[in-house]
Amino acid sequence: MKKNILVIYYSQTGQLEEIVRNIARPFESKKEEYDITYYNIQLKEDFPFPWPGDVFFNTFPESYLQIPREIIPPSEEVLSKKYDLILFGYQVWYLTPSIPIISFLKSGYAEEILKDTPVVTISATRNMWMLSQEKLKVYLKNLQAKLVGNIALVDRHDNYTSVLTILRWLTTGQKEKSGMLPAAGVSDEEIAGSVKYGDIIEKHFRSNDMSHLQPDLVKNGAIEIRPFLVRVEKVGNKIFTVWSNLIINKKEKRPLLIKFFKVYLMTAIWIISPIVLVLHLLTTPIFWVKRQKQKRYLQGINLK
Ligand SMILES: Cc1cc2nc3c(=O)[nH]c(=O)nc-3n(C[C@H](O)[C@H](O)[C@H](O)COP(=O)(O)O)c2cc1C
Incomplete structure (x- = not known):
């Protein structure tokens, strides 16, 4: 019988969507073995992109305090299946999983979908995702999901350059380099190369043992921790x-x-x-x- 894979994500710029689709590709290429469903979290009232500067800063208190908005319910197609594996794409806003992600996690649909299911979390952020992942771990535990892997892609430039480029990107929409500043976000090479993580996940999933997945992902560059x-x-x-x-x-x-x-x-x-x-x-x-x-x-x- 085919295994059901669910890919959950929210993405304003398209960066995270591209990454989760790349990671799902090794499953997509085995259509006879896997049935893949995509769930793009949608808010009834979405956030603008590019962000007007005042809206960007005004979103801080609700983001940090994890105050949800109403989501558009997931489709019948998404809700009707029991999944064997979930690839869960999320981004960080103000050191916390973003409001759309929190809104889904607090919606009631999350438990229905995530309970008793192995989950691989995938984030694409500027570079500060570590304590946000801790917050997400608590949600997943309370929803009785089984976290089996984590991939955290970031902007590899220094912390100051990436502040400048992300502000340019988020407030004007320009990701590409300009003047002295490099391109923002996760590099094109890493986005394209993220397929390798899908191969690793598929290999462990196929062997019916996910207990060694995370060390394998780490060995292959899925997580960089900068202690500072x-x-x-x-x-x-x-x-x-x-x-x-x-x-x-x-x-x-x-x-x-x-x-x-x-x-x-x-x-x-x-x-x-x-x-x-x-x-x-x-x-x-x-x-x-x-x-x-x-x-x-x-x-x-x-x-x-
Ligand atoms: C309001 C806001 C706050 C953000 N705060 C953080 C943060 O605290 N840490 C971080 O690494 N990235 C932060 N980011 C960057 C996002 O995690 C993400 O990389 C970027 O918005 C790309 O968007 P996408 O995933 O919707 O395509 C923030 C972005 C926004 C819009």
Whole structure:
């Protein structure tokens, strides 16, 4: 009997959609063995792309606090099957799975679809996905899904270059390089090369044993952990908790607070984070063992 594979995703720019379709290709090429269904999460009221700058920053509190929007229900075709494997594509907004993804996870349809099913998570982000993946692990556990693998594709440029290029991309739609700045997002080579992860997943799936999938994905470059970014994310989550609650609770001051948040965020990226970087480098010998342990944990699929 054919195995049912479901590919779930949301994508504004098309980058993540291209990646999940590439990863699904080895299954697609064995049509006699696999039946593949695609589920593109859709919101009743979607976000704009390119993003007007004010909307981009105004989306922060609801993103970080994981406040869902209403989704358009998945089709009968999606809901009518029991799946043998789910490829789950998601992106990060403000250190958290994006609002469309959260909206699906909180919708009630998620449990119906994900319960008791092996899931491979696939993200394509700027570079800060690590603690967001931890948040997603909790959702998957509560929905009784079985996380069996994770692929995290990122912009490999340095943290500052990728801030500039992603802002250009998200606010104007221009992904391609311009002037001194390189192209934004995941590189074309990596997007095209992501088919290899599909081959790896298919190989383990076919052998009916997914327990060694994640080490195999890691060995093949699916996960890069930059310890400095983990530090930034930890600090960022603390600060975002304060800002998001402040903005949500002071409704009448929201437009002003969003402006302050924007200034704060830029200061944090350009002034505070280089200081954190220097401190991080200076303390490397002291925390070497701890950071290596943390790295191994974040490369994995278990939840602490
Ligand atoms: C509002 C917003 C916030 C974002 N925040 C983050 C973030 O915290 N960390 C990160 O690595 N990428 C972040 N990104 C980049 C996205 O994860 C993603 O790579 C990019 O939006 C590509 O979009 P697509 O997957 O919809 O095609 C953000 C994007 C948006 C639109």
